[in-house]
Amino acid sequence: MSRIGKKPVELPAGVEASVSGQTVQIKGPKATRSFTATDDVTITLDGNVITVKPRGNSKRARQQWGMTRTMVANMVQGVTQGFRKELEIHGVGYRAQMQGNTLKLSLGYSHEVNFEVPPGVTVTCPKQTEIVVEGTDEQLVGQVAANIREWRPPEPYKGKGIRYKGEFIFRKEGKKK
Incomplete structure (x- = not known):
C-alpha cells in the first residue's frame, strides 16, 4: 500500500482543476499545467480534493499510484508557489x-x-x-x-x-x- 498515494491532494483557494479521463489540468495564479496519467490509476475530483486510486493490485499499478499523486501535488504547488x-x-x-x-x-x-x-x-x-x-x-x-x-x-x-x-x-x- 502506498502511504503517499492514500493522501488526497487539496486545492488551495484560487486554483481550479479539471479531470477528463486520465488527464488532469490545473490552473493557478502562476500558470496552467496538465498531466496525463497511465491507465493503472483512477483520478477523481470531488469539490476541491483530488484523489488517486490504483486499478487492481499489480506492482505497476501500485508504483503509478504514488507517483501520480506526487505529480498532481507538485503541479498544485507549481501553479501556486512555484x-x-x-x-x-x-x-x-x-x-x-x-x-x-x-x-x-x-x-x-x-x-x-x-x-x-x-x-x-x-x-x-x-x-x-x-x-x-x-x-x-x-x-x-x-x-x-x-x-x-x-x-x-x-x-x-x-x-x-x-x-x-x-x-x-x-x-x-x-x-x-
Whole structure:
C-alpha cells in the first residue's frame, strides 16, 4: 500500500482543476499545467480534493499510484508557489551574469560559457556569485540547475565550482611531501 498515494491532494483557494479521463489540468495564479496519467490509476475530483486510486493490485499499478499523486501535488504547488533552486559559485574570477535570455558564465575556461535558458524557467543573478532558477515545473527547474552546475561541479580539494546553496562538499587534503 502506498502511504503517499492514500493522501488526497487539496486545492488551495484560487486554483481550479479539471479531470477528463486520465488527464488532469490545473490552473493557478502562476500558470496552467496538465498531466496525463497511465491507465493503472483512477483520478477523481470531488469539490476541491483530488484523489488517486490504483486499478487492481499489480506492482505497476501500485508504483503509478504514488507517483501520480506526487505529480498532481507538485503541479498544485507549481501553479501556486512555484519551485526555486539556488546555486552558488565559488572560485577566484568565477562569476555569472544574465544578458537577455542567455546566462554568461566565467568559470576559468579560456572562453565564456553561454547557457541558453529554456522557456518555462526564469534564471536571475542577484549577485555575480549567485544564480537563482525558478519556474512552475519542478523537473524542469531541477534539470536546468543541474545543467548549469555541470559546467563546473565543485571539486574536493579547493572547493571551487558551482554548488547548490547549502550543499556540503567533502574536502580532501592535498599531497604531502
